[in-house]
Amino acid sequence: MTKQPISRSGKTSGRGQRDLKVRVKTAKGRKMSSKLWLERQLNDPYVVRARREGYRGRAAYKILELDDKYRFLVPGARVVDLGCAPGGWCQVAVARVNALGEKSGKSVGRVLGLDLQEVDPIAGAEIHQLDFLSEGADDLVKGWLGGPADVVMSDMAASASGHKGTDHIRIVALVEAAAQLAFDVLEPGGTFVAKVLAGGAENDMQTMLKKNFTKVVNVKPPASRSDSSEKFVVATCFHGRGIQAEAGEADDS
Template sequence: MNWRRKAEQCLISYQRKSDSRQAKYMIRRTNSRSVSSQRWLCRQLKDPYVINAKRLGYRSRAAFKLMEIDDKFKILSNGQRVVDLGCAPGGWTQIVIQRIGASHNGQIVGIDMVPLDPIPFAELLLGDFSQASGMDLLSSKLSGPANVVLSDLAPSFTGHKRTDHIRIMLLAELALGFAIEVLSNNGVFVTKILLGGSDHDLLTLLRQKFRQVRHFKPQASRTNSAETYVVATGYRRLL
């Protein structure tokens, strides 16, 4: 066997060992994830809403939830002023832009405590809407009373159902408090909640302030999730 053939065999042997080491490394990396993390990753890779969101250029699968809400309740229309609370990563904002004509005469203002990349025709603010400074900032950017206030806010979930339920209901109540301050007469408020018993006070207040209050669980919501949305229409603003 000449030296060239020996060199080729040595190279092939080295590549095989290298590929084997890389494969073992990848397996170790995958196995280093927790079981729940691996399940989440597999679910994301197979989720048709995640796949379609990437294909269509939406920043999150949540965009399809707002599509369904609007298709059913017709809450968005051309020329509206809309506030998106907890707007990151921007999926809902993208849908609002399409449906209110934000490139012409509609206005969308979003706020979140997490920085996010700009979206054309949207004003995205960094701040906490539940603080006076955040509310003042939002109000200063609106060209008039809001027609729609949207909230897809969710806390960092602990896995403890009761704790998570209380946390998300608190966010919903804060979002409603903001909506009451900025909504125009006949305005719309949409918020995410978790069903679980602590929603009675929120629903009571909503029914006092709005003419119609309905629950809706979009198909884009995961089937094993307790999340649902409250769609309140016909805000009774005291003039």
């Protein structure tokens, strides 16, 4: 039988019964909020796993878990990652769509990352510093991809204001803008994936997506922290701009 570690006082330490958590000492000038954030990072299994497996952040596991369930990052797919910094989602997409051509006999995909800031290069991905809201962004995206996209995904969040209601409205507006770009660049049958915050301002966005995609689901992957209000919308089987326009014309007649 395995013995428990014994302390100098003669009592068991309990280390065999539970994992020890890392505690951060309060340093001079460090705010309590910073101390708590650092402790959470050091004790987060996804953060530890990301370092071990070479991902640029724990967010990589969110798209991994979503793709495990809905299977949109398939070999040969052309993917656009909006707000791609620091690059974890691009890393996942490169491997799953076979952008490096490492899977023999599988189609080779393309991964295009866009962000307002510079992003360190990612093998197998093409990164551009671009505001996707700028005029002509859709044409640039299709030009870089060499055609329409199969997947548009976004883990973007608007700058926090500190006011929950305001932040929710901002991120919904950002997701709506990302969806509009998706409508312009997606191939019929394509997929749109984006982060949103749980709240009451996204009804119009959900309605818009349901008009343009066959199936729209909202899901919170295991990698999302339990205390976070974030969730992800996964919209699959895009109808296509032309098909939607024809449906609109039929409705008006």
